[in-house]
Amino acid sequence: MTRELVDRTGTPVTIALERAEPVSAYTVSVAGERVGRADFLEGPESHERVFFHTEVDPRFGGRGLAGLLLREALADSAREGLTVVPVCPLFARHLATHGDDYLAEGGSFRRPARADMTLVRRAVQGSE
Template sequence: MTQELTDSTGVSVTVTVAPAGLLGAYIVSVDGVHAGRADFIDPPGPEDERIVFHTEVDEQFAGRGLAGLLLGEVLMDITRRNLTLVPVCPLFGRHLKKHGDEFRAGGGMFRLPRPADFAAVTRAGS
């Protein structure tokens, strides 16, 4: 997945997904420069879930709407892949608390994180 977008200043932005086994990331780049990421794991098991656990945008790119673009692309990709989002990352949790009904109406699925999800993130990072 690679999406070409435009940030709030009119500059070209690219969002790509970089899966790497259990751990992966959605990467946002501005003119080819890595500007931020949303990290995830796809835990093993019978459920098709993606746990998004950390999102960051480099300070030099602050105020350009990159976190919002990244969040939107992650949500669209998860919906396209027919995965259930588990929002461990506070940014995604706040967004879904406010806009969860809209996400579901657009075909998205999510559930609240459980203690086992936090443990899976910890295990994946070690």
């Protein structure tokens, strides 16, 4: 999945899905430079995606890039029929506020459980 969008300043940006083991990510690039990412793991159930970390380079703050990442990651997860598990505070806040809209658009999410936190901790420790 790769999408061409524009940020709040009208600058073209690219959102792409980068698959890796154990951590995959949706990334955002400006002029070919990767400037942010939303990291996720495949959940304990094969139909889940656990989002646990989102960051954007501070030099690009205020341009709405984290929001673009989040919305594209959620839309792509819904298209794939995956349940989102929002461990990342950004994803959790968004779904707490807009969860009903996401469900109405065909998305699915559930609250994180202790097992999800353990999965994230193990994956992050194993990739260091």
